[in-house]
Amino acid sequence: MSILSENMRYLRGKLNLSQQKVADHLSITRGRYAKYEDGATEPPLEILLKISKYYNVSIDLLLRINISKYSIDELVELPDNRIVLPIKVDHEGNDQIEIIPQKASMGYLNGYSDPEYIEGLDTISLPFLKGGKFRAFPADGDSMPPYKNGTYIVGKYVEDLSDLKTDRTYVFITINDGISYKRFQFHEADGIWVKADNSFYEPYKIPLAEIREIWEFACSISTKEYAPDEFSERNIQSFIAEIKTDIKQIKEKIGDKN
Incomplete structure (x- = not known):
């Protein structure tokens, strides 16, 4: 059978x-x-x-x-008639969050729709994250300070492009770039514009045809501490600006719920 x-x-x-x-x-x-x-x-x-x-x-x-x-009630449907995402929970009822390994981040592009690949990933539970499907992705490069290599961005799955909000940060899974963490700017007919928080990098357009998944920033997990000399005046300013942005996003989310 x-x-x-x-x-x-x-x-x-x-x-x-x-x-x-x-x-x-x-x-x-x-x-x-x-x-x-x-x-x-x-x-x-x-x-x-x-x-x-x-x-x-x-x-x-x-x-x-x-x-x-799986419980049908615990499945998140993906667009384009693709595979669904099971929302798994631990023995205490907390959502299990799959962790994409740092060294295997590019392999995610080949395995994101493979249930055996996803089920083989390590998981964590964060009781304060509820009401959605979450996954942890490794941060890479210096485009999004203050997140260093070794930091994990936990994202909430975005089911529709219309849910994207200007100046909020997202993990984008695309054909060419694999996993990238950027700030959404605006829509165009055939793509979306994003930018890095590091002003060294120019904003760029992601064609809609290249997008496979989008995950909205939910929280971050840092695995490396900062060295004393990294806290220059410029770095501190960037760090404060990021905190202000996060606080603004939290207030907006609270406002949306109310």
Whole structure:
């Protein structure tokens, strides 16, 4: 029995539906549907699309993941009919946050939609982060002070481009750059403009076709301390400016909730 047939059987049973009722919705005979569910034959694309819409589950998910392992209520749907993100919790009910390894950050571009890759990542739980899907990404380079190499940016998954807010920071997963942490500026018809907090770097445009995921800054985890000589007047000013920005974002989030 294939993953698809197992998922079809599981979804039908979960909704307490008969084979005849599902077959009627698909405009096929019950006998034909039974062969799909038993794994004797595979449904053609047009029937697969109907099955996907009927159960409101992506085709990618139907074909690749045993969804009986997850609660449907704990899945975050991705655009373009791609795989969904399971929101996993620990034994105390806290959301588990996957950690993308520093040395393997570029490999994330190949594995971000692979459930086996994601399930193999180490996880942490931060009880103060609730209400969404979170993931930790390594900071790299000097474009976003005061975050040093070794810092992890914990991001909340952004489900729609319209949710992006000007001057807030996000982790962008793109075809060309892999993982990058930048400040969103504005939309264009075919892309979005972002900038680094380090004024040495010019703002640039990310084509929409290159974007795979976007994660909004939720918090940061520093793994390296600053050396005394790093706290020059310029660095302190940048550090204070970043704190002010974070405080502004927190106030805006509180205002949005109210």
